[in-house]
Amino acid sequence: xxxxxxxxxxxxxTLTEMFQSLFPSIPLFVATxxxxxxxxxxxxxxxxxxxxKFVKDRQTFIQNNxxxxxxxxxxxxxxxxQAADSLFQAHETAQKIVVKAxxxxxxxxxxxxxxxxxxxxxxxxxxxxDVERQENEFYENSKNHIVQTSVELAxxxxxKEIKPNIENEILLELEKMQK
Numbered sequence: 800x801x802x803x804x805x806x807x808x809x810x811x812x813t814l815t816e817m818f819q820s821l822f823p824s825i826p827l828f829v830a831t832x833x834x835x836x837x838x839x840x841x842x843x844x845x846x847x848x849x850x851x852k853f854v855k856d857r858q859t860f861i862q863n864n865x866x867x868x869x870x871x872x873x874x875x876x877x878x879x880x881q882a883a884d885s886l887f888q889a890h891e892t893a894q895k896i897v898v899k900a901x902x903x904x905x906x907x908x909x910x911x912x913x914x915x916x917x918x919x920x921x922x923x924x925x926x927x928x929d930v931e932r933q934e935n936e937f938y939e940n941s942k943n944h945i946v947q948t949s950v951e952l953a954x955x956x957x958x959k960e961i962k963p964n965i966e967n968e969i970l971l972e973l974e975k976m977q978k
Contacts, residue, residue, distance in 0.1 A: 946974075
């Protein structure tokens with residue numbers, strides 16, 4: 800049993816030494832804390848600040864690109880709306896021009912038709928007058944020709960049977976009838 804007690808004692812001493820070795824001495828503790836603080840300051844100055852500055856710059860760059868993209872999209876939509884409005888106005892203007900052209904074409908066509916009808920009426924009236932004039936000329940020429948032929952015939956008939964003074968009377972009567 801002695802052995803067991805000795806083993807227990809030696810184990811207990813070993814454990815006590817182990818626990819004491821776990822807790823450092825105050826100068827070692829202060830040195831460790833100071834080295835941790837120095838390491839922290841060193842890492843903060845040389846690692847955290849540049850990395851945080853880089854992250855902040857990158858975030859600003861991304862946000863600027865997003866803002867620029869949103870603005871570009873807004874401007875594109877505005878330009879698209881303006882183009883659609885311009886296209887609509889151009890379409891309306893084209894429709895108005897087509898309507899005006901149709902109206903103008905109808906006016907011109909009506910004017911040509913009216914002028915043509917007037918010209919046809921003038922031509923028909925002139926043709927009727929010409930036909931009437933030619934009929935009158937033909938009638939006068941025929942009448943004159945018939946009278947001359949009748950006079951000559953009458954002269955021939957009368958020369959054989961009637962005296963010259965009766966012949967003159969008949970000729971005068973024929974001339975009166977002719978007028």
